[in-house]
Amino acid sequence: MYYDSSVLPTVAEILDMPVVQAGEPRVIGGAQGLDRPVRWVHVSETVDLATLISGGELILTTGQPLAYGAPATGAYLESLAAAGVAGLVVELGRYVAELPTFVATVADRLGLPVIALRRITRFVEVTEAVHRMIVADQYAELEFAHSVHETFSTLSVRRASLEEIVKTAAALLDSSVVLEDLAHRVLAVSARHTSAAALLENWEATSRMLPDDVGSAVPVGPHTQRWGRVLLRSERIPSARARMVLERAAQTLTLHRMIEKDRFGLHRQAQTGLIEDMVAGRVIDEQEAVARAATLGLARRARYVPIAVRVSAVSEPDPxxxxxxxxxxxxxxxxxxxxxxxxxLSAADEQQLTLILGLGRDGELDPRLEQVCTALAAELRRTDGVQRIAVGVGADSESLLDAARELAHAAHVAEIALALESTVPRSFYRSGDVRLRGLLSLIRNEPGVQRFAETELSALLRHDIRHHGDLTPTLRRFLDLAGNKTDVARRMNISRPALYDRLSRIERILGVDLDDGEIRTSLHTALLIRDLTAGPDGP
Structure with a gap:
């Protein structure tokens, strides 16, 4: 059974029940423990009860265990506290007329609530009422857990979007939920009881201060390949219930990312499947690959050229x-x-086309490739919403399988090329045509790369957030100007001693030596990665 101690009744809540109030309860001592959850109610007159219980019980007694003198009473209370009892309720009259004052002292020291009932109370009615409440609450939680399981299973089956998964989690908890990547960029958000603008205001700084080991933050992705977090932005939801919903949402989001969603018709599906099989090594026989490709329209005995077309287009929220x-x-x-x-052969997703061209083996490759890529680009630019495209080319081969293995490289080059701010775009790009910033754009979304940038800079970023400081911009200017302190001070309009003080603080916070060339390269690379992941409104 799904178990959440936060939904169990507390000692104080049980004391407020009419069946208990009829006994005129009065807290003798241990009031600091009244918020303890009660797992069960147990009636017992046994002195050595501690050996028979497992903790979380509210003990009801007519007072017999407290009728054997102060030492025995103290030992009894000590044993109950050691066993984790939630509280002790004593009906006065039959064995003890009043509880001695030392009971309050011991109870306060132990933090064990001790309650006296001044009127005779039917204990069976108390136990029935409390147990009915406990069972009903746990059954409600079981029903909730079942509903959550069914809801997210349905989302997985019909391949719901990231936005829908996050929106569902928020609706189940009636609280705001945010999905972010490792660079603290928001991938999806569902705001409840507030606006999205208010929720996401200064999000990066807010998110950086939220640790991973809290119930309101759950990592997303396979255990060894985390790629984000799903976060609950509320303090009102029981932690165990919230954790369960967030974990199911994270599992569904992980599955969403693993499933290929964009296949259009049997012919395209077959082409996509063949490309995937060759890239993944499921097809290792060249003749089989060529034969399957030929049935799908790719020329035999050709020069095979792997290309990837990266597309920048107007954002489309509807899947x-x-x-x-x-x-x-x-x-x-x-x-x-x-x-x-x-x-x-071709395949596509929302941002990229992947093709293996079959070109004639005669003549020079580049003029023929330019002709094909020019025609390809012209047709793609006619598509509504397309803003820019870049074509990346891998190494050509007379082996179809070898060309397929180069598709990943072509895709990397295309992504890099799209990030370049070239005034004269090329019809296609090879790896030698791209530069460092473009190269970093290739890997900026990799969790390992984001983790590297976070490791390098997080201490300094947190310091600037806490103290409203400007050490990060100082470090950026220092590295951009290759460590020329005179130039840095002049550009920042500060004195050299002030600059030296800032650099010294940066070294102390990051634990580095800025005179070390490798450290400078590492920090500069981390800042470039941060630039590429921060977006247009970033720092």
Whole structure:
């Protein structure tokens, strides 16, 4: 059974029940423990009861265990506290007329609530009422857990979007939920009882101060490949219930990322499947690969060229519309390839096209490749919402399997090329055509890279957040100017002693020596990664 101690009744709540109030309860001592949860109610007159219980019980007694003198009473209370009893309720009259004052002293020292009932009380009615409440609460939690399981299972089956998964978690908890990546960028948000703008104000600073080991933050991704966190922004929800919902949401988000969602028709599915099989090594026979490709329209005995087309387009929040755009891009790419009288295997997602071109083996490659890529780009730019494209090319080969293995490299080059601010864009790019900032853009979304940047800079960023400081901009200017302190001081309009003081504090906070060239390179790389992950409104 799903168990949440936060929904169990406390000692104070039980004392407020009418069946207990009828006995005129009075707290003798240990009032600091009245918020303890009560797992069960037990009636006993046994002195050595501690050996028979497991903790969390509220003990009801007519006072017999307290009728054997002060030493025995003290030992009895000590044993109950050691056993983890939630509290002791004593009915006065039959064995003890009043509880001696030392009982209050011992109870306060132990933090064990001791309550006296001045009127005779039917203990059976108390136990029935409390147990009915406990069982009803735990049954409600079991029902809630079952509902959560069914809800997220349904979302997984129908491949719900990130936004829908996060919105569902927020609705279940009636609180705001945020999904972020390792660079603290918000991937999806559902605001409850507040606006999204208010919730996300100064989000990076807020998120950085939230540790991973709290019930309101759950990591997302396989255990060894975490890629984000899902966070609850509320203090009102029971922690165990919130943790359960967040964990189920995180599992569904992890599965969402693992599932290929964008396949359009049997022919495209077959092309995508073949490309995936070759890249993953599930097809290792060249003849089999060529034969399967030929049935899908790729020329035999060709020069195979792996290319990837990275597309920058107007954001489309609707998942159906995004799939429709990907299908349109794939159609446009096929038309461009056909116009240039080439053949290709192709696959697509929302931001990238992947193709293996089949070109003739005669003649120079680059002029022919430029012809194909120009036609391809012209068709893609006619698609609504497309703003920019970049084509990355891997090493060509007469082996289809070798060309397929180069697709990942082509995709990397295309992503780098799209990040370059070139005034004269090329029809296609190879790895030699890209620079350092573009290279970092290739890997900026990798959890390991984000973790590297966080490790390098997090102490300094936290210091600036806490003290409203400007040490991070100082470090950035220092590294941008290759450590020229005179130039840095002049550009920042501060004195050299003031600059030296800032640099000394940076070294102390980060535990580094800024005269070390490798450390400078590492920190500068981390700052560039931070630039690329911060977005247009970032620092």
């Amino acid at each position: 159906v519309a995004r799939q429709r755009r990907a299908a349109t891009l794939l159609d446009a790419a096929g038309h461009g390839v056909a116009l240039s009288r080439a053949t290709a």
